[in-house]
Amino acid sequence: MMETVIEVRDLVNSFGDQVVHDGLCLDVRRDEILGVVGGSGSGKSVLLRSILGLQKPKSGTITVLGQKIEYHQPGPSRCWGVLFQAGALLSGLTVQQNVELPIALHSDMPVETRHELASLKLLMVGLSLSVADKYPSELSGGMKKRVSLARALALEPKILFLDEPTAGLDPIGATAFDELITYLQGNLDLTVVMITHDVDSLFNTCHRIAVLVDGKVKIGTVEEILQSDHPWIKSYFGVPRAQRARLAI
Amino acid sequence: MNNAFLSIESHPDSLIVNVKGQWIFDEVLALEEAVAGVLPEPGQKVTFKCAGLDNIDIAGAWVLYDCTEQLSVLEIESELVGFKAAHFKFLQHIIDVAAIREYEEPDSEPEPRHLIREKVELFGGAMSTHIEDLGAIARSILDGVRRPSLIIIGETIKQVYYTGVQAIPVVVVITFLIGIVTAHQAAGQLEKFGATVLVVDLVSISITREMGVLLAAVMVAGRSGSAFAASLGVMKLNEEVDAMRVLGLNPNQMLVIPRILGLVIALPVLTIFADIAGIAGGALIAVGSLGISGLQFVERVAFSTDLSDFYVGLVKAPVFALLIAMIGTLRGMQVRFSAEELGLKTTMAVVQSIFMIIVADALFATLFTRMGI
Numbered sequence A: 001m002m003e004t005v006i007e008v009r010d011l012v013n014s015f016g017d018q019v020v021h022d023g024l025c026l027d028v029r030r031d032e033i034l035g036v037v038g039g040s041g042s043g044k045s046v047l048l049r050s051i052l053g054l055q056k057p058k059s060g061t062i063t064v065l066g067q068k069i070e071y072h073q074p075g076p077s078r079c080w081g082v083l084f085q086a087g088a089l090l091s092g093l094t095v096q097q098n099v100e101l102p103i104a105l106h107s108d109m110p111v112e113t114r115h116e117l118a119s120l121k122l123l124m125v126g127l128s129l130s131v132a133d134k135y136p137s138e139l140s141g142g143m144k145k146r147v148s149l150a151r152a153l154a155l156e157p158k159i160l161f162l163d164e165p166t167a168g169l170d171p172i173g174a175t176a177f178d179e180l181i182t183y184l185q186g187n188l189d190l191t192v193v194m195i196t197h198d199v200d201s202l203f204n205t206c207h208r209i210a211v212l213v214d215g216k217v218k219i220g221t222v223e224e225i226l227q228s229d230h231p232w233i234k235s236y237f238g239v240p241r242a243q244r245a246r247l248a249i
Numbered sequence B: 001m002n003n004a005f006l007s008i009e010s011h012p013d014s015l016i017v018n019v020k021g022q023w024i025f026d027e028v029l030a031l032e033e034a035v036a037g038v039l040p041e042p043g044q045k046v047t048f049k050c051a052g053l054d055n056i057d058i059a060g061a062w063v064l065y066d067c068t069e070q071l072s073v074l075e076i077e078s079e080l081v082g083f084k085a086a087h088f089k090f091l092q093h094i095i096d097v098a099a100i101r102e103y104e105e106p107d108s109e110p111e112p113r114h115l116i117r118e119k120v121e122l123f124g125g126a127m128s129t130h131i132e133d134l135g136a137i138a139r140s141i142l143d144g145v146r147r148p149s150l151i152i153i154g155e156t157i158k159q160v161y162y163t164g165v166q167a168i169p170v171v172v173v174i175t176f177l178i179g180i181v182t183a184h185q186a187a188g189q190l191e192k193f194g195a196t197v198l199v200v201d202l203v204s205i206s207i208t209r210e211m212g213v214l215l216a217a218v219m220v221a222g223r224s225g226s227a228f229a230a231s232l233g234v235m236k237l238n239e240e241v242d243a244m245r246v247l248g249l250n251p252n253q254m255l256v257i258p259r260i261l262g263l264v265i266a267l268p269v270l271t272i273f274a275d276i277a278g279i280a281g282g283a284l285i286a287v288g289s290l291g292i293s294g295l296q297f298v299e300r301v302a303f304s305t306d307l308s309d310f311y312v313g314l315v316k317a318p319v320f321a322l323l324i325a326m327i328g329t330l331r332g333m334q335v336r337f338s339a340e341e342l343g344l345k346t347t348m349a350v351v352q353s354i355f356m357i358i359v360a361d362a363l364f365a366t367l368f369t370r371m372g373i
């Protein structure tokens, strides 16, 4: 029996009369990389925001690491790291300070240790320390993503949430990013939930895939999802780009 | 030595360090202390036996790696055995990469030429202390993060600077000009009655009771009300506010309270500047073109204007500040989806705060009249 770290039960989210989630259930297992896919507007980001307590669901319960998530209440912030779709670095702080912030908030480390650990995280995500004193506005989109990943990793989280981590990266950068995630996940006690449109990432990195269709989730390994005869899933993996990625593995 | 993380056996030519327990992020402080106790004699070879490790993460591996690095600086041989290699290799890899990269990066400072060398060094020295100071300030603000009250104080001081200190020139100029205008208009009417000297009364009373604080508040609403709404709005759009929540910070505490506090401190001070500048504007006209002497002007101001007039103006300032800051931050926090909404909310913040200032001023006027002040 595998341990579940995130448990979503009967989640309902709607805006006006548009129902985004309709009794959605999802279990994320410990130490897996779960890919989340779905068409634009299918509610991937809303699902992530609900899990993080940033969105008030109409109904349903969400538990993360045994702790029930309440809207706008402090969640298990010590145990998770989040890479937002746009990076969401704090614009008033430098790169170094952005990465140090969570450490400063959640530990009693002296300044030098904190500084060195933050530098280590920056190196780990493939940044050079010459960016440390820059402000987020001075970085390229891909660099912002990396800094944001360094910040998400600052506390050695148990769960890492990634909202479209490779969108907007060049293919080399995207591949390196995927490799980094796989490497980290393989060497640390880490669960990854990754929203992505990148079919390469899905096939090469993810252990299981959750597809958001009709306000619910279909979940399974890559092979199981490919067997599915749901029309949207068929057409999603049937498009030429996806087929090329499939051939590549 | 023996503790939860290390047990050390000393042999004549080697030091065996058994590494055990939880080498994780939460224990870094204790780990660094423990590692500081590894003190080999000269000639001893250090062996870290890692088989007893329960758990290790990157932070823990880093402490261990750092220890071996420091030993190698002291030219003491060390080795790691029984270690789950992944982390260590990983760290080694990162640090090698960093070393290569720093090596490849061209030196950004060109060699200074001999002639100007001294000056360059002097300048460089001054700059680097400057940068160090700035860094120290930033660091101290960051340190304050752990104790919310401290960071709030830091942010509040910043806001006093942005909304108060930076607004002094514009507020002073505007009220000075209004002082001139008021004096001119009053002189035109009062000269007909041969009561030119009353211009002084009129200027000093109207500026201290009404115009000074009102002008300062309207300027601040235009400058800072809009700045509050726009900066918080952009932070909402960038998901910065969400990121703060996810990190366990309370955005209201971090963003809203310092702005409100800062403005409540800044506006009364600005009002004092405005009062002085307005009266100075009146004095310029009175002395320059109405033939009132400087001494006469001062006497007249002292005679006509009570301290209570000054206070009547001043007590309104914190109330206006509260209105501006609350409306500005609230509108900013309401921004949700688009840049268009950002513009809309910013406009709303300014218009509504000026409107509310004038409504409040009217209420104050009625109240003070009733009270007979």
Ligand SMILES: Nc1ncnc2c1ncn2[C@@H]1O[C@H](COP(=O)(O)OP(=O)(O)OP(=O)(O)O)[C@@H](O)[C@H]1O
Pocket (backbone or CB within 6 Å): A015, A020, A038, A039, A040, A041, A042, A043, A044, A045, A046, A047
């Ligand atoms: N605050 C909100 N108010 C109204 N509607 C919303 C709100 N947030 C999201 N929606 C709607 O919910 C639906 C799901 O949005 P969501 O952002 O989760 O999509 P997504 O799956 O992440 O899409 P993408 O792949 O483009 O990022 C969309 O149709 C969107 O219009």
Ligand SMILES: [Mg+2]
Pocket (backbone or CB within 6 Å): A044, A045, A046, A085
């Ligand atoms: Mg999205």
